[in-house]
């Protein structure tokens with residue numbers, strides 16, 4: 001199978017209507033243009049409420065730009081597609097289905113389960129959940145639930161995987177383990193990854209390119225390239241210098257409230 005996953009974002013703007021006629025419109029994303037090459041890992045970082053999730057939702061096809069276009073492999077994104085997998089912070093697993101059933105749910109809907117049953121186990125193994133096939137979501141830790149969500153997205157062989165703070169609710173130790181697992185999966189499957197995160201260290205640890213956004217409306221302020229081999233040393237000089245560079249671009253001075261909602 002030919003895997004691409006090239007993304008072209010062209011002058012994308014998103015304006016939300018106010019709640020009623022008197023309420024002001026909200027411009028969440030302003031004229032963002034960028035190109036993401038197949039197999040790149042991009043992190044989108046910016047202040048809370050700046051418009052990161054809105055941009056990601058438009059990449060997913062869950063929202064449409066007010067103006068501008070987004071294309072994946074030269075096809076305009078007009079709605080959700082199995083070729084663009086999604087993993088959110090609170091990935092909702094079906095509580096009445098066990099791990100195996102959650103991962104295979106999409107295959108069952110597409111009537112492909114009997115043909116591709118072996119792959120269900122393959123992806124459960126890939127995310128490190130061997131032995132947990134019959135366990136239900138309420139018996140899993142948050143990190144394990146996120147890995148089920150990842151396996152569920154991966155089984156569709158997406159060209160692009162979109163993440164909205166997938167590890168935001170996890171403790172630091174679990175998050176670091178999942179970072180390493182995700183990098184291995186990314187290297188094996190060569191999927192284009194786009195991850196919204198608040199965490200500068202997470203961005204520098206995972207991404208090839210970091211899109212630094214301004215406070216709302218999100219404008220692409222700068223792109224920081226991270227040219228360090230994996231696995232990256234979080235305490236390495238270059239790593240720390242890159243973290244500082246991103247923080248400088250985001251104008252983070254260390255003062256309280258600096259990375260919080262701006263308006």
Ligand SMILES: Nc1ncnc2c1ncn2[C@@H]1O[C@H](COP(=O)(O)OP(=O)(O)OP(=O)(O)O)[C@@H](O)[C@H]1O
Pocket residue numbers: 016017026027028046047048049050051052053054055198216
């Ligand atoms: N459906 C909507 N209708 C109206 N306004 C919206 C809608 N979705 C988002 N917004 C507004 O757009 C702005 C950007 O929101 P968005 O969720 O994209 O920010 P974010 O950068 O992802 O924030 P955070 O990091 O806190 O999750 C916010 O002011 C938000 O209130």
